[in-house]
Amino acid sequence: MIEFTHRVWTVVVTILVIATTIFAWRRYRWPNKVTAFSTLTFVLLLCQVILGMVTVDTRTLPIAVTSHLAVATLVFASALTTAIVAIGSRGIRNT
Ligand code: HEM
Numbered sequence: 001m002i003e004f005t006h007r008v009w010t011v012v013v014t015i016l017v018i019a020t021t022i023f024a025w026r027r028y029r030w031p032n033k034v035t036a037f038s039t040l041t042f043v044l045l046l047c048q049v050i051l052g053m054v055t056v057d058t059r060t061l062p063i064a065v066t067s068h069l070a071v072a073t074l075v076f077a078s079a080l081t082t083a084i085v086a087i088g089s090r091g092i093r094n095t
Pocket of ligand 1: 003006007010013045048049050051052053055056060065068069072075
């Protein structure tokens with residue numbers, strides 16, 4: 001049940017991160033802080049998924065589990081920063 005919930009949330013988070021990144025590139029373009037942080041979140045999410053697979057393949061080897069949790073924290077921090085920067089630059093483009 002926990003594994004299933006984790007899988008469902010993984011899909012939901014991935015869809016939301018991809019949607020945010022596409023939106024940021026269309027709305028704010030480059031160079032822009034919102035685009036930079038949303039793209040960083042997307043790249044970190046890819047690392048997170050790979051680490052999730054490593055966690056399963058190594059049968060929850062401590063270093064893999066710890067790395068997976070550490071990157072999850074970075075994904076959260078990066079997504080939060082994207083939101084803060086987006087709220088801070090509402091109505092302003094290409095800054
Ligand atoms: C953005 C957040 C996260 C993503 C995208 C993600 C993604 C994944 C993926 C793709 C897998 C391998 C496939 C699977 O069995 O479901 C996995 C496995 C795992 N993840 Fe995550 N994960 C995230 C956050 C977390 C967090 C916060 C924790 C712990 C507090 C965690 C703990 C685990 C564990 C223990 C496994 C191994 C499951 C098993 O042995 O079946 N994950 N994760």
